[in-house]
Structures are given as C-alpha cells and as structure tokens.
Amino acid sequence: MGWSITSCNQASTSDVMLKDYGAEPTVINIDAYTMSNSNFRTALWTGVNLQSTLMSIPVGGDVGLEKHPTIDQFLRIEEGTAQVVMGDTETSLTFVKTAGKDFAIFVPAGKWHNIINTGNKPLKLYSIYSPVQHPFGTIHETQEEAEEAEEAEHQHLFNKNENFMTQELIQLSYATNALEPAISRQTIDFHHGKHLQAYVNNLKNLIQGTEFANADLETIVKESNGAIFNNAGQILNHNLYFTQFSPTGGGKPSGRLAQAIDAAWGSFENFQKEFEAAGVGLFGSGWVWLAADRDGKLTITKESNAGNPLTKGLKPVLTFDVWEHAYYLDFQNRRADQLKSLWSIIDWKAVENRY
Ligand SMILES: [Fe+2]
Numbered sequence: 001m002g003w004s005i006t007s008c009n010q011a012s013t014s015d016v017m018l019k020d021y022g023a024e025p026t027v028i029n030i031d032a033y034t035m036s037n038s039n040f041r042t043a044l045w046t047g048v049n050l051q052s053t054l055m056s057i058p059v060g061g062d063v064g065l066e067k068h069p070t071i072d073q074f075l076r077i078e079e080g081t082a083q084v085v086m087g088d089t090e091t092s093l094t095f096v097k098t099a100g101k102d103f104a105i106f107v108p109a110g111k112w113h114n115i116i117n118t119g120n121k122p123l124k125l126y127s128i129y130s131p132v133q134h135p136f137g138t139i140h141e142t143q144e145e146a147e148e149a150e151e152a153e154h155q156h157l158f159n160k161n162e163n164f165m166t167q168e169l170i171q172l173s174y175a176t177n178a179l180e181p182a183i184s185r186q187t188i189d190f191h192h193g194k195h196l197q198a199y200v201n202n203l204k205n206l207i208q209g210t211e212f213a214n215a216d217l218e219t220i221v222k223e224s225n226g227a228i229f230n231n232a233g234q235i236l237n238h239n240l241y242f243t244q245f246s247p248t249g250g251g252k253p254s255g256r257l258a259q260a261i262d263a264a265w266g267s268f269e270n271f272q273k274e275f276e277a278a279g280v281g282l283f284g285s286g287w288v289w290l291a292a293d294r295d296g297k298l299t300i301t302k303e304s305n306a307g308n309p310l311t312k313g314l315k316p317v318l319t320f321d322v323w324e325h326a327y328y329l330d331f332q333n334r335r336a337d338q339l340k341s342l343w344s345i346i347d348w349k350a351v352e353n354r355y
Pocket of ligand 1: 191195238321323325326
C-alpha cells in the first residue's frame with residue numbers, strides 16, 4: 001500500500017472560518033461557507049490561476065452589470081432566487097434565465113452579465129474565476145464598496161495627455177542620428193520609421209468597429225488580447241522607449257526615483273547590473289521594465305513579446321527593448337553591449353516624470 005494516513009479530520013459544517021485561504025491545500029464545506037457569508041463579496045481562495053469568492057446579494061440587489069474581457073466565470077447558487085441575464089453589449093442582454101438553489105451559472109469571457117436577486121431573502125452564491133480577478137484577501141461588505149474598489153483597480157496609471165499615449169506614430173524629439181553611437185541613425189530609421197509605423201497601421205485597422213475604436217492606449221493595453229493587444233502594447237512600449245532618450249542624457253536619476261532605487265537595490269550601480277542581467281536573461285523577444293506599484297515600490301519585470309507591466313497593475317517607469325530589431329544592425333547578437341550602451345542616452349528627467 002502506498003498510502004499512509006496519519007490523521008483524518010473531516011471538515012465539519014460547523015467549522016466555518018471566513019478568510020482567504022490563499023494558494024494552500026483546502027477542504028471546506030462550501031455550502032456552509034456560502035451560507036455563513038453576509039458580505040457582498042468575500043475572497044475565499046486565491047491561487048495562482050484560479051479564485052473563489054463568496055457573495056451575498058441583498059433583497060432587491062444585483063451582482064452588477066459587468067464584463068470580464070479575459071476571465072471565464074462559474075457561479076453556484078446555494079440559496080435564493082435570481083434572474084440571470086447575459087449579452088454581447090450592455091444594452092442587448094438577450095439571454096435571460098431564472099435560477100435558484102443548486103443552479104450553476106457559466107459566464108464566458110467577454111459577455112456582459114448580471115445576476116439579480118428576485119427573491120425575498122439574500123441570494124447566497126459562490127463564484128470561481130480563472131484567472132484570478134480580485135486581490136488576495138478581498139472583502140467588500142457592500143456592493144458600493146465593491147464598485148469603489150473596482151474603480152480604483154481600473155484607474156489609469158498615466159494621464160491620457162502624456163505624449164507617449166498617442167496611437168499615431170510618435171514624433172521623436174531628437175534627430176535620428178543624435179543618439180549615436182548608442183543607437184545608430186539606421187536603427188532609428190528602421191525601428192521608429194518601419195517597425196513602430198507598422199504597429200500603428202495595424203492597430204488602426206484592427207480596432208475599427210470594435211469596442212476599442214475610441215479607447216485610449218492604456219485602456220486598450222489593459223483590456224484587449226490577441227492581435228489588438230500585441231499591436232497596442234508594442235505602440236505603448238515603443239512610445240515609452242523612444243521618449244526616454246536624449247542626446248544629452250546619461251548620468252544618474254535624482255530625487256524620489258533615486259531614493260526608491262537605492263531602497264530597492266542598495267545603489268544605482270546595483271540596479272543597473274540587475275536591469276542588464278534581466279534584459280540579457282530574457283529568452284526571445286520582449287522588454288525589461290523598471291516598474292512601480294501603487295506605493296511607489298520599484299521592481300524589475302521581464303515581459304515577453306508586447307508585454308507591459310500595466311497589465312499587472314504596475315506603472316512602467318523605464319524600459320529596454322530586447323527585440324533583435326532594436327539592436328541587430330548596430331550590435332548583431334551582442335545584446336548585453338546594446339543594453340550597457342543605452343545608459344549613456346537615458347533622459348532621467350523624462351523617466352522621473354513617469355514615477
Ligand atoms: Fe522594438
């Protein structure tokens with residue numbers, strides 16, 4: 001026998017402790033937990049790829065009309081009566097079903113949906129999302145609190161009027177040969193004039209007639225996927241890249257940014273080493289980023305292809321492009337040499353303004 005059971009404690013229905021169990025092995029009586037929950041939303045289990053939350057919708061209330069662009073959702077009603085509506089737009093909710101105790105509801109990514117309590121007692125349900133939707137440990141006592149928190153999560157990290165938010169081909173503030181020898185005129189001509197121009201053209205065509213037709217670049221990057229995300233991400237990434245250089249750049253950051261770098265890496269020189277190592281270690285095409293969380297704490301992230309730390313709720317501050325098109329004409333396969341040379345043209349004032 002391969003099994004050795006040293007203890008066996010059956011989860012009792014009376015042992016309810018409402019909390020977020022995190023990515024830990026967990027066995028609970030989910031019916032008892034769902035019935036015990038009286039918050040609008042309580043995160044119960046937040047793993048790496050999946051999350052479960054408990055919800056209690058007051059009489060006359062609803063979950064709230066919403067759409068998760070990339071998240072599939074499962075819900076199960078443990079008590080109460082509800083009307084479930086879904087549709088392709090906010091105003092055409094053509095799918096309408098009544099559901100009650102023991103009913104399961106499956107909401108595909110991209111569908112507008114709402115669940116309305118039509119009964120005379122609180123609607124008790126639990127939900128499973130993949131990927132994770134709410135921060136670990138989330139508790140929203142009321143729907144109002146839930147909406148405020150979600151608004152904060154969706155808040156823009158950048159002002160729409162920043163020059164790097166343009167969806168048109170960004171104008172360079174320096175001559176195409178002004179960054180030599182770190183970046184040659186030929187590389188700028190191809191990188192800005194051909195590669196970035198292609199992303200700009202592609203995005204224009206792709207978003208026509210979609211929900212992103214009039215959206216700003218940050219919104220598109222955060223909420224799209226597939227080809228739209230790839231092209232929008234590459235535009236934002238390159239805009240941030242090209243606006244952080246100056247022929248009179250170089251040196252070190254100052255002020256708050258310098259302090260935060262020292263706090264995270266001990267010194268600017270250590271940070272440079274770590275940043276270069278991250279860029280060299282990134283397999284294939286992508287971007288290395290210095291990014292800040294909402295408290296200003298800095299981290300280095302590696303993103304493949306068109307990735308941008310915005311999608312993780314982090315604010316991009318500095319980036320090195322490690323796609324071969326960024327350096328191959330000047331440095332061939334010597335990516336490390338390109339990354340080292342970029343420090344000499346960094347416009348730290350522009351970078352500090354993003355922090
Ligand atoms: Fe690039």
